Amino acid sequence: MHIIIMRHGDAEPLQYDDSSRELTKFGQQQALAAGLWLSKHYLGQNIEMGLASPYVRARQTMETVSQKIDVLQQDVSNDVTPEGNIWLTHDYIDYLLEEHKLTTSLLIVSHMPFVSYFLDELTGVQHSLFFDTSSMVIVDYQPDTHSGKVLEVYHPL
DSSP: OEEEEEEOOOBOOOSSOGGGOOBOHHHHHHHHHHHHHHHHHTTTOOEEEEEEOSSHHHHHHHHHHTTTSOEEEEEEOGGGSTTOOHHHHHHHHHHHHHHTTOOSEEEEEEOTTHHHHHHHHHHTSOOOOOOOTTOEEEEEEETTTTEEEEEEEEOOO
16 A cells, blocks of 8 residues: 655745645646656556645645546545644544545555654654655555554655
8 A cells, every 4th residue: 555645735925824825836736746756656557545644735736746647536624734633533544445445556645744744644754854845755564563664755856
């Protein structure tokens, strides 16, 4: 099972409401490039499920990535916001894998610092990885042990 942890694309500066910030043109290009990389990496396969933060920029990133690789099921989760609880989310992911019978791939589009902390939680290793906008980490996740290891890291140009 692959869990793909992705930070949203470049977003407009904070003005009034952080959750309403939209992707910039550059952020859209980053998300398209990430989607293209995923489509080549998965060689024509699709992503079984995508889970995005309710923040506009995360949902826009998911939509843009989906232009390059099919994300069969998409959902929004309040658990994957910047201040989301990584332990609760880990439990929720295990539940989703079992409930939805996911066997190949789950894409999570979220924010810093959540993505970095969640990577550490899934792998049991402190990577202290800073995710650039539209960066992704593919984790080979074993549901039976509730842990995984990093397979690949993608950083946009």
